[in-house]
Each structure stands twice: as C-alpha cells, then as structure tokens.
Amino acid sequence: MVFSSVIFIFFFLPLVLxxxxxxxxxxxxSILLIFSLVFYAWGEPRYVVLMIVSIIINYGYGIWIERAEHKEKKRVYILAFAIVVNIGLLGFFKYANFAVNVINSVFHTTLKLQEIPLPIGISFYTFHALSYLIDVYRKKEKAQRNLFKLSLYITFFPQLVAGPIIRYNAVAKQLSKRVFSSIQFAEGIQRFILGLSKKILLANPLGSVADNVFMSSTSDLSTGSAWIGILAYTLQIYFDFSGYSDMAIGLGKMFGFEFAENFNYPYIxxxxxxxxxxxxxxxxSWFRDYVYIPLGGSRxxxxxxxxxxxIVWALTGFWHGASWTFIAWGIYYGVLIALEKAGLEKLLSKVYPLNHVVVLLLVMIGWVFFRADNFGYATDFIAAMFYSRGNEIFDAQALSLLSLNWFYFLIAIMVSMPLFPKLQKLKFNKYMTKVQVTIAFLFYFILFAEVILYLINSTYNPFLYFRF
Known part of the structure; x- marks a missing residue:
C-alpha cells in the first residue's frame, strides 16, 4: 500500500484515524501497531514474519545490553553480535545476488542463487533497529521493556517503508506520552496534502519524462534530450522522496508524533x-553519528x-542498492566532499553564484549514476550531456519533451526554492490574516482535488525509495 493511492486516502487512513x-x-x-502491520502486509505479507522476528531479536538484544551495564567488554560483544545479525539479514536479502554475481565475474565460476526478492523497507527498519540498540549501548535511552512499544517504533506505518529514519531517542518519550491538539492535526493534514501534491502533481509527470529519456539508446540521444532527462530526474527524485517525507511527517502529526525534517531545499x-x-x-545524520564520528570523524x-x-560514502552508496552504479555514486560524493575539505569549498565560496551552478551541475552528474541501470550506460549518458557525437544538439525528441512539459519544469523549479515558507511567514493585520486563512483553505482544497483527479486518471504512481 502506498500513501498516494485511493485505498490509503479514502479507506485505510480514515479507518485508522x-x-x-x-x-x-x-x-x-495497539491500534497503530495493528494497522502498521496491516499496512506492511498489504504489499509484503510473507515478509511480515521476517520483520516481527527482527523486532523480537532486537528487543532481546536491547535488554541484554542493558543488563550487562557494568561489564563493558561484554556489552561491546553483545552490540557487535547484534549489529552482525541485523546487517547479516539485510545483506542476505539485499546483497546476496550481487555478491554471487561478483564472485562469478572475478573467479569465472558459475555459482547460481535463486533470485531473492527485496523486502520493502528493510534498509529503513534495519537502521531503526540499529539506532535503538546503539542508543541503549551508549546509555542515551533505557532498553524498552514493552515489546509492543518497540514494535510500534520500528513498524509505525508513516515511516516504515521509505523513511525518514527516525532515531529511537527522538520518539522514545512520545511512545509513552503524546500531546494532541487540533492545530497539530490541521498542520498534519496540510503537510500530508503538500507531500501528496509533490508526489502526484510534480514527481509523477517528471518521472515520465525521465523514463522516456533513460529508455533511449545513448547512441541516439541528443545533448538537449540528455539534459532534459537528467533535469527531469533531478526534480523527480527530490519531489518523490521529499514528498514522501512530508506525508510521513504530516501523518505523524495527525497521530500526535513529531518527526524531524528530512529535507531542507537541497538544490539551493x-x-x-x-x-x-x-x-x-x-x-x-545516521551515518555521521553511528559511523563517521565513531571512526574518529574529522578529529x-x-x-x-x-x-x-x-568509508562513510561507500557505505552510503551501497546502502541504496546492490549495484556498481550506487557504489560509484557514493564514492563520487566521497571524492567531492574530500576535495571540499581540502580547500575547494573555501575557493568556491568566493565565486558566488558560480558555486551554486557548479554544485547543481555536480549533483545532476551524480544522479545519472543513481538512475542508470549500469555503469556503461551512465558514462555514455554523461558523454551525451556534453558532446553530441554527431547527433543534433537539440532534436525532435528534446523539442517535444520540452514543449509538452515546460510547465511542470517551471513549477517544479519554483517549488524547489524556499518561496512557499517565505509567503507563510508574511505578517498581516487581523483582517488580512482571516483572508489569508481562507485563501490557504482554498489552496489546500484545490490541491487535494487536483491530486484525486490525477489519481483516478493515471496508473503511473511508483515511489522511487521503495526499492531501497
């Protein structure tokens, strides 16, 4: 089940509320836990058992770590073993096929492994479990003795299958005590509608443009088409994932939970x-606090x-998927950030707004590796972006895509900048504030109506981050 579906919006959500x-x-x-399991089982019924087993195992590990409070060496061993078990489960389902392919390629063997389907959200709920165990080990939180509360933390449906990654110490108190208010609930509805609109009205049509281009052979791809395709994907992945995060945060508010922001206008x-x-x-922040700083960070x-x-960026790339393109994407950012640490960031800061243009260019090149099916296609696509190779620079495909979708590009670029928050912060007199409230109500109502019309008439509705 996905948030951007008629079943979720008109049946599941009203019933659970x-x-x-x-x-x-x-x-x-208990209500939230039951419906969270139903939500997950709707698309992955056979893997609900796997998730429940993971929860029970980590429940036991948390208590075990806490009981060994005065035996530091034992606590380290328990945590290490727990991490190996969790990463082992994730590794088996996510990376086993990739590992076999690598072994066959390197050693010229013919090992075969039945294709292992990837359980939806396993990367996210594994990191939730690890966050809990490490917080208990660091004595930031007490081990959760109530199995159902720990289960809710890991399975809570707004953030179960595509994040954001919620730290246990951020919601531990909220699991036992929450404050409900009509203002918070209204904010949750608004945030959900905004996220839903990002997904349906922007990410989906832009995704169709990106798919159209990335399904083309790179030998036939014009420079114009390549740039239109990667611009569409750059905007699609932002509105797809930030839209999902907005919906998760909004749903959390409806149920009395406060989740931290997951995006802050990255393209500026x-x-x-x-x-x-x-x-x-x-x-x-998860990789920073649980990997980078324990390794020594920058100190x-x-x-x-x-x-x-x-190490951090190779793991970040690998976390996103078992593919050389994801690993290359992670290492690419590792190199760029290392160069910035070596002085490039200070140099670029002196040439504003050129630094902003350079960052956008580098990010778009990185998204090619993220979107391409293989390393060869990625390198050829990048070549097409900068060299026509005898093709027209701006061909009929590019002209057609631009003429049919220029409005989506325009709106998406505007919404990717922090214009909306600035409008919300404008101060008015009492009369104008009432007008503002009326306009806001009409705005969200029209957005929601437009979304529903699109959902009824469209079948293209994937979530990119479900694959991770």
Whole structure:
C-alpha cells in the first residue's frame, strides 16, 4: 500500500484515524501497531514474519545490553553480535545476488542463487533497529521493556517503508506520552496534502519524462534530450522522496508524533557538503553519528579523515542498492566532499553564484549514476550531456519533451526554492490574516482535488525509495 493511492486516502487512513481517536490513550499504540502491520502486509505479507522476528531479536538484544551495564567488554560483544545479525539479514536479502554475481565475474565460476526478492523497507527498519540498540549501548535511552512499544517504533506505518529514519531517542518519550491538539492535526493534514501534491502533481509527470529519456539508446540521444532527462530526474527524485517525507511527517502529526525534517531545499546549496546537510537529513545524520564520528570523524590526522569520508560514502552508496552504479555514486560524493575539505569549498565560496551552478551541475552528474541501470550506460549518458557525437544538439525528441512539459519544469523549479515558507511567514493585520486563512483553505482544497483527479486518471504512481 502506498500513501498516494485511493485505498490509503479514502479507506485505510480514515479507518485508522477513527479507531485511534475513539479509544483511550492506553489502546492507541495497539491500534497503530495493528494497522502498521496491516499496512506492511498489504504489499509484503510473507515478509511480515521476517520483520516481527527482527523486532523480537532486537528487543532481546536491547535488554541484554542493558543488563550487562557494568561489564563493558561484554556489552561491546553483545552490540557487535547484534549489529552482525541485523546487517547479516539485510545483506542476505539485499546483497546476496550481487555478491554471487561478483564472485562469478572475478573467479569465472558459475555459482547460481535463486533470485531473492527485496523486502520493502528493510534498509529503513534495519537502521531503526540499529539506532535503538546503539542508543541503549551508549546509555542515551533505557532498553524498552514493552515489546509492543518497540514494535510500534520500528513498524509505525508513516515511516516504515521509505523513511525518514527516525532515531529511537527522538520518539522514545512520545511512545509513552503524546500531546494532541487540533492545530497539530490541521498542520498534519496540510503537510500530508503538500507531500501528496509533490508526489502526484510534480514527481509523477517528471518521472515520465525521465523514463522516456533513460529508455533511449545513448547512441541516439541528443545533448538537449540528455539534459532534459537528467533535469527531469533531478526534480523527480527530490519531489518523490521529499514528498514522501512530508506525508510521513504530516501523518505523524495527525497521530500526535513529531518527526524531524528530512529535507531542507537541497538544490539551493552552495557546496556539496551543504547539499548533504539538506538532502535526506536523517540518513546523513545516521551515518555521521553511528559511523563517521565513531571512526574518529574529522578529529584525526588528515589522511584518516579522508579514509573515514570514503568509508562513510561507500557505505552510503551501497546502502541504496546492490549495484556498481550506487557504489560509484557514493564514492563520487566521497571524492567531492574530500576535495571540499581540502580547500575547494573555501575557493568556491568566493565565486558566488558560480558555486551554486557548479554544485547543481555536480549533483545532476551524480544522479545519472543513481538512475542508470549500469555503469556503461551512465558514462555514455554523461558523454551525451556534453558532446553530441554527431547527433543534433537539440532534436525532435528534446523539442517535444520540452514543449509538452515546460510547465511542470517551471513549477517544479519554483517549488524547489524556499518561496512557499517565505509567503507563510508574511505578517498581516487581523483582517488580512482571516483572508489569508481562507485563501490557504482554498489552496489546500484545490490541491487535494487536483491530486484525486490525477489519481483516478493515471496508473503511473511508483515511489522511487521503495526499492531501497
């Protein structure tokens, strides 16, 4: 089940909200847990058992780590073993086929492994579980003795299958006590509609443009088509994932939870480091706090800092998928950020707005590796972006895509900049504030109506981050 579906919007969500607000607080977590399992089972019924087993195992590990409070060496061994088990489960389902292919390629063997389907959201709920265990080990939080509360933390449907990655210490208190208000609920509805609109009205049509271009042979691709395709994908992946995060945050608010922001207008960044402080914030901070800093972070000799950067970014790329293109994408950012640490960021800061243009260009090149099916196609696509190879620079395909979709590009570019928050912060007198409230109501109503019309008439509705 996806948030951007008629079933979720008109059946699942109203039902869970009705039951949730009809019962006393002591039953609210149970309602959310039951519906979260139903939500996951709707698309992955056979893997619900895997997730439940993972929860029970980590519940036991958390208590075990806490009980060994005065035996530091034992605590380290327990945590290490727990991490190996969690990463082992993730590795088997996500990377086993890739590993066999690599072994066959390197050693010229013919090993065969039955194709292993990837459980939706396994990367996210594995990182949620690891966050819990590490927080308990670091004594930031007590081990959760209530299995159902821990289960809700890991399975809560708004962030279960595509994030954001919620830290246990960020919601531990909210699992036991939450404050409900009509203002918070209204903010949740608004945020959900905005995220839904990003996904349906921008990401989906831009995704169709990107698919059209990336399905073309690179030998026939004009420079204009290549740039239109990667621009469409650059905007699509932002509105797809930030839209999902907006919906998750909005749904959380409806149920009394407050989740941290996951995106902060990354395409206005003036450096690659700043871009990653604004993009997928929950993943970046997870790797920073649980991998980069424990390795020594930047408080080590320079070569070790670069080593730490490359480890983190290789893992970031590999986390996104079992493919050489994802690994190349991760290493690409590792190199760029290492260069910035070596002085490139200071140099670029002196040439504004050129630094902003350079960052956008580098990010778009990176997205080619992220979108392409293989490394060869990615390199050929980048070549087409900068060299026509005898083809027309701007051919009929490019003209058609641009003429049919220029409005989507225009709106998407505008919305990717922080114009909307600035409008919301404008101060008015009492009369104008009432007008503003009326306009806001009509705005969200029209957005929602437009989304529903699109959903009824369209079958193209994938979520990019479900594959991770």
């Amino acid at each position: 009705t039951l949730y607000f009809s019962v006393p607080f002591k039953f609210k977590n 960044a003036k450096s690659i480091s700043e871009f990653w402080r604004r993009w997928h914030i929950s993943l970046g 080590v000799v320079r070569w070790k800092m670069y080593r730490n950067l490359f």
